[in-house]
Amino acid sequence: MRTSIATVSLSGSLTEKLTAAARAGFDGVEIFENDLLASPLAPEEIRARCADLGLSIDLYQPMRDVEAVPEDEFARTLRRARHKFELMGRLGADTVLVCSSVSPLAEDDDALAAEQLARLADLAGDFGVRVAYEALAWGRHVSTYDHAWHIVETAGHPALGTCLDSFHILSRSSDPKDLKGIADIPGEKIFFLQLADAPLLGMDVLQWSRHHRCFPGQGGFDVTGLVHRILHTGYSGPLSLEVFNDVFRQAEAGPTAVDARRSLLVLQEELGRLGHELGEEQGVAALPAPAAPTAVAFAELVTPDAEPVSALLGALGFARTARHRGKPVELWEQGEARVLVNTGPAARRDGTTLAALGLECPDPAATARRAEALLAPVLPRRRAAEDAPLDAVAAPDGTELFLCATNRPGLPNWRADFEDVPHTPAAADGLRIDHVALTQPWHHFDEAVLFHRGVLGLEPRESVDVPDPYGLLRSRAVTGPGGGVRFPLTVGAAPGDDTAQARHIALAADDVVAAARRFTAAGGRLLPIPANYYDDLAARFEFADGELETYRALGILYDRDTHGVFRHCYTHTVGRVFFELVQRDGGYQGYGAANAPVRLAAQRAQR
Amino acid sequence: MRTSIATVSLSGSLTEKLTAAARAGFDGVEIFENDLLASPLAPEEIRARCADLGLSIDLYQPMRDVEAVPEDEFARTLRRARHKFELMGRLGADTVLVCSSVSPLAEDDDALAAEQLARLADLAGDFGVRVAYEALAWGRHVSTYDHAWHIVETAGHPALGTCLDSFHILSRSSDPKDLKGIADIPGEKIFFLQLADAPLLGMDVLQWSRHHRCFPGQGGFDVTGLVHRILHTGYSGPLSLEVFNDVFRQAEAGPTAVDARRSLLVLQEELGRLGHELGEEQGVAALPAPAAPTAVAFAELVTPDAEPVSALLGALGFARTARHRGKPVELWEQGEARVLVNTGPAARRDGTTLAALGLECPDPAATARRAEALLAPVLPRRRAAEDAPLDAVAAPDGTELFLCATNRPGLPNWRADFEDVPHTPAAADGLRIDHVALTQPWHHFDEAVLFHRGVLGLEPRESVDVPDPYGLLRSRAVTGPGGGVRFPLTVGAAPGDDTAQARHIALAADDVVAAARRFTAAGGRLLPIPANYYDDLAARFEFADGELETYRALGILYDRDTHGVFRHCYTHTVGRVFFELVQRDGGYQGYGAANAPVRLAAQRAQR
Known part of the structure; x- marks a missing residue:
């Protein structure tokens, strides 16, 4: 053909x-x-x-x-x-x-x-x-x-x-x-x-x-x-x-x-x-059908200055648990969430970026073969002889995707390349990576959706327009089975617009209020949300006594869909990265898009 | 109200x-x-x-x-x-x-x-x-x-x-x-x-x-x-x-x-x-109805280096006929076409630009009052005591529009601010300014159309899409009565796209072939047009013996509408400005939009 x-x-x-x-x-x-x-x-x-x-x-x-x-x-x-x-x-x-x-x-x-x-x-x-x-x-x-x-x-x-x-x-x-x-x-x-x-x-x-x-x-x-x-x-x-x-x-x-x-x-x-x-x-x-990744094994931040990132992770209750045997890369963990902080030569002058993701793949080698057959650029392995062989491909936006297994018998184990370091135990919010918001370059939005669907087997969801104070953003999530992997892809209103250039990692907590309190108590700064927003929430929903006041005091946003409830809040931004703390209840499916205009305006106001 | x-x-x-x-x-x-x-x-x-x-x-x-x-x-x-x-x-x-x-x-x-x-x-x-x-x-x-x-x-x-x-x-x-x-x-x-x-x-x-x-x-x-x-x-x-x-x-x-x-x-x-x-x-x-300008009295180029502009004007058969009494501004003329070359402090580092237009207005003072009432920024008069009082407003794209009269009794005469200088007579192609193509900043296209219609009384024509090799341009002309003033307004495919940043002045000649020959004989360079274009013309139209070969040799483009015929060719670009030589016959109304993709591609290839 x-x-x-x-x-x-x-x-x-x-x-x-x-x-x-x-x-x-x-x-x-x-x-x-x-x-x-x-x-x-x-x-x-x-x-x-x-x-x-x-x-x-x-x-x-x-x-x-x-x-x-x-x-x-x-x-x-x-x-x-x-x-x-x-x-x-x-x-x-x-x-x-x-x-x-x-x-x-x-x-x-x-x-x-x-x-x-x-x-x-x-x-x-x-x-x-x-x-x-x-x-x-x-x-x-x-x-x-x-x-x-x-x-x-x-x-x-x-x-x-x-x-x-x-x-x-x-x-x-x-x-x-x-x-x-x-x-x-x-x-x-x-x-x-x-x-x-x-x-x-x-x-x-x-x-x-x-x-x-x-x-x-x-x-x-x-x-x-x-x-x-x-x-x-x-x-x-x-x-x-x-x-x-x-x-x-x-x-x-x-x-x-x-x-x-x-x-x-x-x-x-x-x-x-x-x-x-x-x-x-x-x-x-003849290729195996795509076997979608089941989880984000890790998110990797590349930074020229580890201090602000370490402070932010520390306030989020992460502990620095291990470091790479041969490279300046540290592993931070809380609950099931893992973040790598890389201060190696890839660090660029424009500050901290979310440069790579580890995808927990059912069969990493098969996914790598599939990705290569589907024209994904295969990244050269820059590894020492003793490191686990780890395949990686580049997504259309340049994000490096490591196709990996974590502590799974019979498969190369990236985790084994890291040696544990003494550390105070992490906090016990039970964090896991809920979603990673991947902003896309202007010309590559449809390409990204096809890539994640065709190469990785993720399923595209509905496309939504989100009003930012300075333009409309377009957002579409791709998700894996059971919601183990969720990537909302977002493109800015215009080429050169930097609105959407900051990416973020959303961490699910069992109790977002507790996690948010721990974060602020540890010196973290949550994005301040205007009082008008909470007055509107009071008009739209009924809350238990004191509930709304708690959200208002912390800056927690609130959304409902036909399934359940979503509570979420945002950290300050380091370089081009920030974190979100979220709590999904009752099978809520979205990402709080209804709150995005308020969040984006608040982030604009912070600059 | x-x-x-x-x-x-x-x-x-x-x-x-x-x-x-x-x-x-x-x-x-x-x-x-x-x-x-x-x-x-x-x-x-x-x-x-x-x-x-x-x-x-x-x-x-x-x-x-x-x-x-x-x-x-x-x-x-x-x-x-x-x-x-x-x-x-x-x-x-x-x-x-x-x-x-x-x-x-x-x-x-x-x-x-x-x-x-x-x-x-x-x-x-x-x-x-x-x-x-x-x-x-x-x-x-x-x-x-x-x-x-x-x-x-x-x-x-x-x-x-x-x-x-x-x-x-x-x-x-x-x-x-x-x-x-x-x-x-x-x-x-x-x-x-x-x-x-x-x-x-x-x-x-x-x-x-x-x-x-x-x-x-x-x-x-x-x-x-x-x-x-x-x-x-x-x-x-x-x-x-x-x-x-x-x-x-x-x-x-x-x-x-x-x-x-x-x-x-x-x-x-x-x-x-x-x-x-x-x-x-x-x-x-109570304002007077808009009285549209009847002609472009002059186009003003601002340049840090007059030499390439002078060479281009010279090759087009213009003569340097006069200079301003108090400013570093020279007047160049051929036929009815006038171009000012300004090497004064407005000259910017980014090279030669088309910065201002003189509009021949039936009642310049009334137009100025109207413009001011309609919120056009009135530009400060930077003139010596002896200069003619000349009102100017800024168009949305920043172009300075001088509302003026040329050698008309009883009205301030901008021409009188210039003193004649000895010169070899200009060529006799009978040039006049046919149209001035004003490229617009990305966000100001609709605003520009409204400005030219509301403030100056020009009439908007149909909007057309023009394919450039790297995107679609949008173009819409505004014109005065009798075609004395014609401004095709064009916006690029994306903000930051510099495709459409070069502006051009189209000069009508009685015989565009003769004018083009004179230009090349004087050392000017016309934009080369691919042979494939002429092969296609041969398929589409019938020509007199030798006619097509003439166009092919010079790089003259050809178009027809229901009224008549349009022949046109383009000079090389100096800074952000180039010239077009055109001949309109039989009441042709357009601007050769059918040829724009070929012209744009040829200009891209020149860079």
């Missing part, structure tokens, strides 16, 4: 796009006409560049407003087409995309459309070119795949087939009864298959298509189910991504191409499970 | 918002509940701050999901309401907004809704509070203003009235027959009027409302017409802006508040023309 990507899906010049597509492992590209026009390379040079990169040119696109027009207009179209077919010869591309017409000149006349498309195909045939006719979801008279196929069938020309596009099909309907017509199309008459996903937005379909497409698995369409149907027809051409997206247009082409290719690998894996032959991608299908 | 603004329309903390609203001249504010909750100020302190700033608190908002619910739910609502009414007493706010319910608990029962709202109004009355009930466009059972009014009328309670909101009304329908019910509402029962405009987008109304509202005159609604109808009912409360907008959330509060207030001044001016009494704003209504 070959994979391809349309150049319009990537940012930059044509050569940047081609290079990125090849590096990410695509087999071919669709050349978008505007990218060719803007390129200083002659078609022959583009052809040679693609050949050097190992890329085929699977499609030249698009031709528009071709069919069912008055004869004089069609004559001009044939003239234009002849130029394009010659160009395709120079380029070495043998399939051209024709989109259904949006021209006011087009008539609602299927017979005329079929007749003119057949004439176009006749001309194309002379140049060894095949014409793939596609229904745009907003086509003037032809807007559904079955209507386009009906016209292609009527034309009955060997050089004319149809092109299916998951966006155009699924944006109109995902009702199985609307999709069953796909089975009527002979696979060899499907000349091309373009794939895009999209979030389920209620908006004008043209704007939706031009600005909000995304890669399969990043949106709300069942792209896999659609491809499953299409492969049943016998279609054997490439799976090709065509994604118009405002963010991808701005992002660097390299990471976007990797994200794109990963989306297809995940799709192919799903197809393999549905019984499709994947050819050389069989390896992907 | 009092003016007000909802705090949610502005960015920042509550105190930043209040300060910005007061500085921009608003009489009052609506306090958005979340802004209060997040504020460290007690309600009494907020009240005092507003009083100090001369702001009344015209509305507290919102209460949600109040009406037509089961009795036990309504009991909780009354409990919550009592807290809010007490809070409003501390705040000194006497009107509360109640939005129509979106709760799944709400019943489709107008009688129940009226009965419960009357009970809420009873309680409100005890606290001296009035309840303004508003139909959200997406309300569960109540989504139109006339339905909300019907319920208010049924309730028949003196402390219960309705709130009208231009977004909720016009997003559903602007059909006059749907609006005529407004005349049936007694003005004294309209307790509040919220105004917002919005671009005409085909999308889910909730998302449209939450992210894309804008100030009146910036979108596609006839807000003035609606307010005209509402004032006829006898409504005498404030005109209050409530705008949810992703960009305004991020922008600085100060300029946004000025933009907001300007939108209301322009609206009030329009209302004055429709015969409404405006009270103390009568001064605005």
Whole structure:
């Protein structure tokens, strides 16, 4: 099963796009006409560049407003087409995309459309070119795949087939009864298959298509189910991504191409499970299903100055229990929560950062193989000979993810690399890591969601907008089974906005009030929350005597959902990291998003 | 006629918002509940701050999901309401907004809704509070203003009235027959009027409302017409802006508040023309109608190094004809085009910039008065005693706009401040300034359009998206009568993106080919355009013998619209400025947007 990507899906010049597509492992590209026009390379040079990169040119696109027009207009179209077919010869591309017409000149006349498309195909045939006719979801008279196929069938020309596009099909309907017509199309008459996903937005379909497409698995369409149907027809051409997206247009082409290719690998894996032959991608299908991590084994802070971090951890009741045998890394523990403090060479001038996470994996080596197969950058092991072998990959945001086991027999044990040090016992709040809030760089939000889902098997939750005083943040959590791993992913309101650059580690306590009191008694500073917030709580909920006053005195925020209650408070920030103390009761599922505006405003006010 | 603004329309903390609203001249504010909750100020302190700033608190908002619910739910609502009414007493706010319910608990029962709202109004009355009930466009059972009014009328309670909101009304329908019910509402029962405009987008109304509202005159609604109808009912409360907008959330509060207030001044001016009494704003209504500038008298480049600019102007056939009597400013002319080159203290390190424009105004002093009344910052006159008095204002993007007359009897003449210098005559391409492309800072695009329309009387044209290799640019031209002044305004794909930071001056020539040849013969460098572009032109259009080869050799781009033909080419860039040579034939109206992607890619490739 070959994979391809349309150049319009990537940012930059044509050569940047081609290079990125090849590096990410695509087999071919669709050349978008505007990218060719803007390129200083002659078609022959583009052809040679693609050949050097190992890329085929699977499609030249698009031709528009071709069919069912008055004869004089069609004559001009044939003239234009002849130029394009010659160009395709120079380029070495043998399939051209024709989109259904949006021209006011087009008539609602299927017979005329079929007749003119057949004439176009006749001309194309002379140049060894095949014409793939596609229904745009907003086509003037032809807007559904079955209507386009009906016209292609009527034309009955060997050089004319149809092109299916998951966006155009699924944006109109995902009702199985609307999709069953796909089975009527002979696979060899499907000349091309373009794939895009999209979030389920209620908006004008043209704007939706031009600005909000995304890669399969990043949106709300069942792209896999659609491809499953299409492969049943016998279609054997490439799976090709065509994604118009405002963010991808701005992002660097390299990471976007990797994200794109990963989306297809995940799709192919799903197809393999549905019984499709994947050819050389069989390896992907043969991978073990993702086994999601069950817990955060540790969070690693990198800092140029351990003192403020140590003070904060100490106030939280952590004890410094061990240190690494060969590196300047200390282990702090309270209850089941573990934090590593690394003052080694990775420490950067911009202060304390949350740089790595240890993920407790059922089978770390299998997860590492899976991650590598899904294009996650594998990090070099910088370890001494005596250290436990520990695989690590980089998440799209640069966070190092250590795939590990903690004190589990028969598996390399990262904990054994640390030797215990004498220490006063930790406090007994029974802390464990509830969630880790991972802020994301502006261009990598959808990529992060796909990564955590596809590579680690975490499940994406609903996306929410959170108002910060200076803009809207977008937040979406990915979670593991049983809530053992929870990562709310958040992206700021604008690139360069540092609102969301501080990350935080949320520690669950059995009694958050007790934990908060211990923290302040130990000299910790909790984020002060305005009195107005508590007056509003009093209006919204009924509390036991003194309960609200306790929250007010400490700065504890309060939320309820249909399951239960959430109480939480925030420490001051060190560098780019702060902690949250939380208590989840009764199966509360969220992260206190209702309180986020107040928290964000309070943090702004602290600066 | 009092003016007000909802705090949610502005960015920042509550105190930043209040300060910005007061500085921009608003009489009052609506306090958005979340802004209060997040504020460290007690309600009494907020009240005092507003009083100090001369702001009344015209509305507290919102209460949600109040009406037509089961009795036990309504009991909780009354409990919550009592807290809010007490809070409003501390705040000194006497009107509360109640939005129509979106709760799944709400019943489709107008009688129940009226009965419960009357009970809420009873309680409100005890606290001296009035309840303004508003139909959200997406309300569960109540989504139109006339339905909300019907319920208010049924309730028949003196402390219960309705709130009208231009977004909720016009997003559903602007059909006059749907609006005529407004005349049936007694003005004294309209307790509040919220105004917002919005671009005409085909999308889910909730998302449209939450992210894309804008100030009146910036979108596609006839807000003035609606307010005209509402004032006829006898409504005498404030005109209050409530705008949810992703960009305004991020922008600085100060300029946004000025933009907001300007939108209301322009609206009030329009209302004055429709015969409404405006009270103390009568001064605005009495201003002369905007008299749009008829031409660009000059463009002023500020540069730390005149040499590259002089070389470029020289190659374009300009002659250095005069210099300022007292400042290091030179005048360059060719045909009717004038460019000032200023090497004075305003020159900044970041190189050559287009810093100012002279606008040939029918009555410069009247335009200056109008600009000042519409809150345009008036620039201090830095001139010697003998210089002509020249008014200047700053556009939102910081460009200095000199409102001037050139050699017109009876008016101060800026040209007289320059003394002629000996020079070789300019070339005779008959250049004139066709348009000046003004790139805009990220947060100020809608503000710029309103400024040029409201202050200068220029007319906004259609907004277009232009693909740059690294993102989509948004572009919208504002033009004067007869095309004497044309400013395409462009905003980049992202804040911090420098794609669109270079501005350019387009010079119209009678014969662009001759002008381009002269330029290259004089050593100028035209932007090279890829051969693929010309191959595509050959496919799209038919040309006379040799015509296309001429364009290809020089790098001239070609476009057609229904009126005529446009030929244009670009010089190299100096600092942040370049020039375009254009030839408009047959009444062509555009700016060659179809060619912009190729031009932008070629400029990227030059860097």
